[in-house]
Amino acid sequence: ETGVTQSPTHLIKTRGQQVTLRCSSQSGHNTVSWYQQALGQGPQFIFQYYREEENGRGNFPPRFSGLQFPNYSSELNVNALELDDSALYLCASSLGLAGGVGLFFGEGSRLTVL
Amino acid sequence: DQQVKQNSPSLSVQEGRISILNCDYTNSMFDYFLWYKKYPAEGPTFLISISSIKDKNEDGRFTVFLNKSAKHLSLHIVPSQPGDSAVYFCAASTVTSGTYKYIFGTGTRLKVLA
Numbered sequence: 342e343t344g345v346t347q348s349p350t351h352l353i354k355t356r357g358q359q360v361t362l363r364c365s366s367q368s369g370h371n372t373v374s375w376y377q378q379a380l381g382q383g384p385q386f387i388f389q390y391y392r393e394e395e396n397g398r399g400n401f402p403p404r405f406s407g408l409q410f411p412n413y414s415s416e417l418n419v420n421a422l423e424l425d426d427s428a429l430y431l432c433a434s435s436l437g438l439a440g441g442v443g444l445f446f447g448e449g450s451r452l453t454v455l
Numbered sequence: 456d457q458q459v460k461q462n463s464p465s466l467s468v469q470e471g472r473i474s475i476l477n478c479d480y481t482n483s484m485f486d487y488f489l490w491y492k493k494y495p496a497e498g499p500t501f502l503i504s505i506s507s508i509k510d511k512n513e514d515g516r517f518t519v520f521l522n523k524s525a526k527h528l529s530l531h532i533v534p535s536q537p538g539d540s541a542v543y544f545c546a547a548s549t550v551t552s553g554t555y556k557y558i559f560g561t562g563t564r565l566k567v568l569a
Contacts, residue, residue: 345498374557383459383544383559384499397554431498435555443489444557446498 345447347432353453354422362417362450364432372396373415374444375407376431384431390415419452427454458482459547461560469568474532476563478545481526485547489557490519490530493542502543503530535567 346365354360366373372391376384386399390409404420413434419426429451433444460479468474478488486507491499505512505519505528512519518531532539545560 376559381561383461383546383561384557386556386558389554389556391554397551397556399556433498443491443501443504444499445501446491448496448498 345432345434345445347430347447347450349450350448351451351453353455355455356422356424358422358454359418359420360422360452362419362430362432362452364415364417364434364447366413366415366432366434367445370434370436370445371413372435373409373413374433374435375415375417376433376446377401378429378431378449379425380428387417422454424454427452457561459545459558459560461543461545461563463563464561465564465566467566467568468535470537471534474530474535474539474565474567476530476532476543476545476565478528478530478560479526480528480547482547482549483523483526485549485558487548488519488521488528489546489548490517491544491546491559492539493544493562499544532565535565537567537569540565540567 348363374389375387378384387401388398393409406418409415429449431449433446489504490502493499503514503517521528542562542564544562546557548555
């Protein structure tokens with residue numbers, strides 16, 4: 342059973358650029374969530390995908406968008422990067438929409454915006 | 456609006472003693488509470504959860520207590536081991552439009568001294 346994998350692990354972009362982060366969910370998990378963790382903060386919910394459709398969104402602007410593919414892998418896209426987008430982006434997968442089961446996180450993609 | 460708060464950014468405990476990590480919340484509609492552990496350069500790992508209808512859940516050395524009237528939960532680790540040194544996040548889940556959304560606290564860094 343493979344865990345959640347994310348790529349790339351580190352990347353540096355400049356303000357105004359666009360970035361795509363990728364995530365492969367844990368085997369058998371059909372729900373993927375994305376979180377942003379700024380330095381010294383807890384993970385903040387960006388959005389969740391279930392069966393290839395966005396199924397919930399946090400307080401993030403539309404320039405944060407995503408996709409989920411038939412194999413349940415997912416992408417997070419951020420357009421018009423701002424300095425405050427510098428953070429660790431965490432992907433988490435789960436089976437269905439069960440609140441008490443918990444999320445299985447990847448190691449994260451650390452984005453630095455200069 | 457910080458709905459989940461961890462007011463202690465750090466905690467140091469001697470090996471073998473009890474570690475108590477605290478978490479306060481404001482939303483009485485949360486249905487599950489979870490604890491995650493995070494080592495450097497790794498994603499958060501699910502540790503233990505408790506339903507809002509329970510007041511205690513135990514798993515080995517880890518016990519979570521929920522006091523709904525005080526809107527407070529705590530994680531007890533007994534006995535503490537050096538390998539427990541990590542950042543611990545408290546999280547709460549709520550359902551909105553069929554989606555489970557997890558809200559995380561800012562974390563408490565636990566250091567277990569040998």
